[in-house]
Amino acid sequence: MADENAILEVFRYQPDQKSEPTFQRYEVPFHEEWVVLDALNYIKDHLDGTLSYRWSCRMGICGSCGMMVNGDPKLTCSVFLRDYHPQVMRVEPLRGFPVIRDLVIDLDDFMNKMTEVKAWMIPKEERSIEQGEYLQSPAQLARYRQYSTCINCTLCYAACPVYGRHTEFVGPAAIALAQRYNMDSRDGGYEERAETLFDEHGVWMCTFVGDCSRVCPKNVDPAAAIQQAKVSATKDFYRSLVPWGKRRTET
Amino acid sequence: MPRSKEVFWWSLFSAGGVVSAFFFPATIIITGLAVTLGWVTAEDLHALVQNPLVRLYLFVLISLPLFHAAHRLSHLTIDLGLAHARRPSAIVCYGAAIVGTLLAAVGVITGL
Numbered sequence: 488m489a490d491e492n493a494i495l496e497v498f499r500y501q502p503d504q505k506s507e508p509t510f511q512r513y514e515v516p517f518h519e520e521w522v523v524l525d526a527l528n529y530i531k532d533h534l535d536g537t538l539s540y541r542w543s544c545r546m547g548i549c550g551s552c553g554m555m556v557n558g559d560p561k562l563t564c565s566v567f568l569r570d571y572h573p574q575v576m577r578v579e580p581l582r583g584f585p586v587i588r589d590l591v592i593d594l595d596d597f598m599n600k601m602t603e604v605k606a607w608m609i610p611k612e613e614r615s616i617e618q619g620e621y622l623q624s625p626a627q628l629a630r631y632r633q634y635s636t637c638i639n640c641t642l643c644y645a646a647c648p649v650y651g652r653h654t655e656f657v658g659p660a661a662i663a664l665a666q667r668y669n670m671d672s673r674d675g676g677y678e679e680r681a682e683t684l685f686d687e688h689g690v691w692m693c694t695f696v697g698d699c700s701r702v703c704p705k706n707v708d709p710a711a712a713i714q715q716a717k718v719s720a721t722k723d724f725y726r727s728l729v730p731w732g733k734r735r736t737e738t
Numbered sequence: 739m740p741r742s743k744e745v746f747w748w749s750l751f752s753a754g755g756v757v758s759a760f761f762f763p764a765t766i767i768i769t770g771l772a773v774t775l776g777w778v779t780a781e782d783l784h785a786l787v788q789n790p791l792v793r794l795y796l797f798v799l800i801s802l803p804l805f806h807a808a809h810r811l812s813h814l815t816i817d818l819g820l821a822h823a824r825r826p827s828a829i830v831c832y833g834a835a836i837v838g839t840l841l842a843a844v845g846v847i848t849g850l
């Protein structure tokens with residue numbers, strides 16, 4: 488039994504009832520082992536069933552529970568009440584995205600960006616089932632593995648000041664994932680991705696603030712992926728100027 | 739290739755960054771400390787800059803960091819949320835770097 492309470496100030500926006508967002512204060516039992524998401528679930532189950540938010544796995548895998556906690560983008564299933572208590576916790580929807588309701592953001596823009604950069608495998612050579620698997624060495628896997636651990640939580644977009652001001656920027660996770668496939672020895676989609684990746688709303692908009700890498704819960708290091716993509720575009724450009732230059736299909 | 743021209747400017751920016759980070763400190767030590775501390779004389783330096791390779795070095799040392807600075811400054815428009823000012827600011831910043839580069843070229847060629 489908890490003998491003290493933790494206090495949360497939760498962003499509320501219910502466009503069907505009120506056109507302006509407000510903050511609502513809730514007191515929940517303080518437990519050492521509770522994460523912020525547990526507190527939200529307590530509110531939903533015991534105090535106020537109208538609160539809307541996304542979550543699923545409760546273990547930092549699904550990427551759906553991202554919110555601003557005291558101004559910083561966090562997976563609410565991975566930060567504890569004890570990290571903040573007795574400070575009041577201000578819980579808001581992820582910054583930079585349109586809000587649908589309460590803590591639920593509209594992810595359409597992000598999803599479109601993933602499509603634009605073709606964040607999927609475009610095989611270099613088609614193989615039939617009889618021909619077997621696409622083989623890859625551990626060294627080839629190591630080149631992109633870090634970028635492949637992205638869970639699409641969009642915390643990096645909420646942290647990125649460039650995306651915050653210019654939503655046309657392709658942004659950290661989409662670039663990191665494009666880079667993930669570009670660096671995959673089985674992939675041949677570099678040219679197809681290049682148009683989005685290297686146009687004026689692509690990698691060049693990044694001013695290397697690096698906050699995306701700070702907030703990423705999976706240590707993807709999208710900032711590094713962006714700089715790496717800039718270098719490969721530059722190498723390609725100079726290669727294309729010399730007659731003996733051969734464009735590489737991977738970075 | 740419908741890709742951004744930025745790749746060219748970015749390459750100058752990154753090369754300028756390398757020059758600023760590695761060659762500037764060395765040059766500052768030579769011109770700022772070594773002469774002051776009497777390790778080399780001003781005459782030695784003067785003799786040194788007569789060498790065409792040293793002049794080429796000075797040209798690179800002046801020009802590339804100008805493009806580094808131009809790129810960084812023109813990207814301030816993005817940081818400040820003034821995307822519509824991106825083009826005019828790029829013209830001013832890169833323009834200044836180009837003028838600086840031309841002046842540096844004249845300087846190292848004529849020995850001014």
Ligand code: SF4
Nearest residue numbers: 637638640641643703
């Ligand atoms: S790069 Fe990191 S912060 Fe960005 S969406 Fe992927 S896991 Fe989340």
Ligand code: FES
Nearest residue numbers: 544545550552564
């Ligand atoms: S609930 Fe799945 S990552 Fe937090």
